[in-house]
Amino acid sequence: LAKTTQxxxxxxxxxxxxxxxxxxxxxxxxxxITWYQQFPSQGPRFIIxxxxxxxxxxxxxxxxxxxxxxxxxxxxxxxxxxxxxYYCLVGDTGRRALTFGSGTRLQxxx
Amino acid sequence: xxxxxxxxxxxxxxxxxxxxxxxxxxKGHSHVYWYRQLPEEGLKFMVYLQKENxxxxxxxxxxxxxxxxxxxxxxxxxxxxxxxxxxxxxxxxSSPPSQGAMSGANVLTFGxxxxxxxx
Numbered sequence: 608l609a610k611t612t613q614x615x616x617x618x619x620x621x622x623x624x625x626x627x628x629x630x631x632x633x634x635x636x637x638x639x640i641t642w643y644q645q646f647p648s649q650g651p652r653f654i655i656x657x658x659x660x661x662x663x664x665x666x667x668x669x670x671x672x673x674x675x676x677x678x679x680x681x682x683x684x685x686x687x688x689x690x691x692x693y694y695c696l697v698g699d700t701g702r703r704a705l706t707f708g709s710g711t712r713l714q715x716x717x
Numbered sequence: 718x719x720x721x722x723x724x725x726x727x728x729x730x731x732x733x734x735x736x737x738x739x740x741x742x743x744k745g746h747s748h749v750y751w752y753r754q755l756p757e758e759g760l761k762f763m764v765y766l767q768k769e770n771x772x773x774x775x776x777x778x779x780x781x782x783x784x785x786x787x788x789x790x791x792x793x794x795x796x797x798x799x800x801x802x803x804x805x806x807x808x809x810x811s812s813p814p815s816q817g818a819m820s821g822a823n824v825l826t827f828g829x830x831x832x833x834x835x836x
Contacts, residue, residue, distance in 0.1 A: 641824065643825075648806075648830075649829060649830070650721075650808045650810070650827025650828055650829055650830050651760070651808075651810075651825070651827050652827070653824050653825065653826070656824060692759075694759065694760075698823070706762050707752070707759045707760040707761075707762070708759055709758070709759045710759050
């Protein structure tokens, strides 16, 4: 399985754009990139998934360069409620369950 | 449509007792996953099951831990002879049947977790 590397923590202020980058140098051809968000004492929640280029939904954007060895989750205009841990996962349909890394702990301040 | 339901939410056991954690997947989901999370740490994969079949149990400790997903009823994670180190949050997730390669990786829907405390 492709191993992922993310920053351990990030700090931001309300209203700023936050970009969290994940490295996955040995991503396989059939692998997709998926991001989850976890609040304290809750289960992770799906944010966004992509394969290449750019994906955008109502919550975030995901940028994936052509070589797919990294990806960047972009959160526009964060608020205090975006304070959470963000996990980047790489995996393929039907293969063994996705393995979570240590995640990035985002702290948003007023 | 109820999400992934886990119970109990909190469970306290004394060393040597058994803990049983239950997980009912979302309607229409046939895959169940169990993860363990220690305080301030990430989620560790334990086991991946389909109905009546264990697909991947590479994350399960060799002893005392077992999981099942019967044809009828919830998936159960069973921990025998619990020790203090078993204290953690145990999360269950489910996903729909795979649609085939290149149709997207499994998107997991998680339950709220079961918090086990071993005294």
